[in-house]
Amino acid sequence: MNKVIVYSAEWCPWCTKVKEWLTQHKIKFEVKDVDRDQKYGEELLKKTGQTGIPVTVIDNNIVLGFNVPELKKYLKL
Numbered sequence: 001m002n003k004v005i006v007y008s009a010e011w012c013p014w015c016t017k018v019k020e021w022l023t024q025h026k027i028k029f030e031v032k033d034v035d036r037d038q039k040y041g042e043e044l045l046k047k048t049g050q051t052g053i054p055v056t057v058i059d060n061n062i063v064l065g066f067n068v069p070e071l072k073k074y075l076k077l
Contacts, residue, residue, distance in 0.1 A: 008054045
């Protein structure tokens with residue numbers, strides 16, 4: 001079972017697409033909303049060097065944006 005975290009915000013359409021895609025594939029994930037809690041934004045920057053969203057962390061692998069081939073690769077789908 002992979003540990004999946006999605007750094008996102010409510011207003012972000014690509015974030016919504018990532019979360020919908022994960023849900024459709026029955027992948028459990030944790031959402032860290034960078035708008036609601038500043039510490040998630042700081043955590044994202046420290047962990048990935050990125051400030052843009054969405055960023056999906058699968059175990060220790062980082063997927064930037066809504067990148068289906070990368071999501072499938074790290075989730076072994």
